Amino acid sequence: MTDLATLEKIRGIVAEQALLEPGDVADDATLDDLGIDSLGIVEIIYAIEEEFSISVPFNANEPDASDFDISSLPAISQAVDRLMAEQSAG
């Protein structure tokens, strides 16, 4: 499970990039479904890092190999929760 506050912040970040209202971004929508290209993903990652004060391991050359799941909003949200826990512990 993911923190609901985290999930809603991420929904807002993704919605802004997709030029949609947050209410129009469903949990199971992929970034691809929302028309977000690789540069848009890079901007989303940056916005997440700024919002949550974390460092996200993400390489646009091999998105699938990065230890950060961007397949859905809950997946991103869980990854952010995990990074916040890891990086505040560090």
Add this chain to the structure above:
Amino acid sequence: MTRRAVITGYGAVTSLGLTAPDTIRAMAAGQPAIGPLDIQDVDRLNKPIGGQIRNFDASAHFTRSELVLYDRAVQLALVAAAEAMDHAGLKDGISDPSRAGVIMGTGGGGISAAEDNYREVFEAAKNRVHPFTVPRLMANAAASHISIRHRLQGPTFTVSTACASSNHAFAQALALIRAGVADVVLAGGSDAMLTFGILKAWEGLRVMSSDGCRPFCATRNGMVQGEGAAVFVLESEDHARNRGAQPLAELAGAAMTSDAADVVMPNQDGAARAIAGAIADAGMVPDDIDYVNAHGTATAANDRLECAALRQAMGPGADGIAVSSTKSMHGHCMGGTGAIEALAVMSTLCDGVIPPTAGRQEPDPDCDLDIVANTARQGNYNAALSNAFAFGGLNAVLAFRKL
């Protein structure tokens, strides 16, 4: 009859070697010079590797009063230009300086000078900076200082097209010589952008590798930054012969295109038009080309597209060309990279040695050209291309011919 442009000398300062011959030897050996960076605040970088020039002793080349005027990018350019002039037999100058010019490419200009200045006024909150900050940081400083030092009084300027700057500089030099505007042009590029602020900017794009530059390799994971300069002496064939100089190769053609599409994603059609244009401008056909020095940045976006563009431009002839990217060894030297990579072309045409793409672990089936990987290839090669595809969608491809 079109005036032909020949190469009569070259010089370089790179992470692979402090001279052009040393750089070419290291390229042929296939040994990368990419390693841990040694810069201020390196501990705050996420990708702290690069092709950094080691053991360059600026004080051995320049006086104290010169050093306060020269950003590192200018220092590298001046040392490379002096080597090129010497190599061309022009150490004592050019008989008619008004017929000689300088065209240099750069992406960042005097970026260290700018960054040092910002550290002073923003970080240290100082209210004054060094009086020569402006002449140090201006993008045309390298071209100007080469002109001053060698008394070259013809057309002199800087072109800035990011990663394609050097190739655009060569293309401009070729145009000046063909048009009869100049007899001799020093052309090349220089960049020294391994600074904390710039590397942070690159990290932001999420395209950097943390473990090496492996163009056309299935396990590649991004680009690696480098620094360096190379300068070539280009001359009209008649000027070279009249003064008894030995031409080393011909800069036979060039083509420049703009994708007019995306500002960072490369475009197959724009690249293919530049490749085909350079071959045609040189009066050649695809089957004449033996070697292509690829742009080969090792990003997911570039390498597959570059291979597809070569196939689009060259048709069945694409199967007969050897391809390599020496960025695997010196990193991406930005505005200097095209001129440094032209040294790989010199190695191919003059020495019969194609420098390899170093560090390839396994072939990428989507890059199904004849990639010269890990070990240099020897043969007799008559013509070569050098590709450069810049951010901004600006492409410049050069065609060289053996003499």
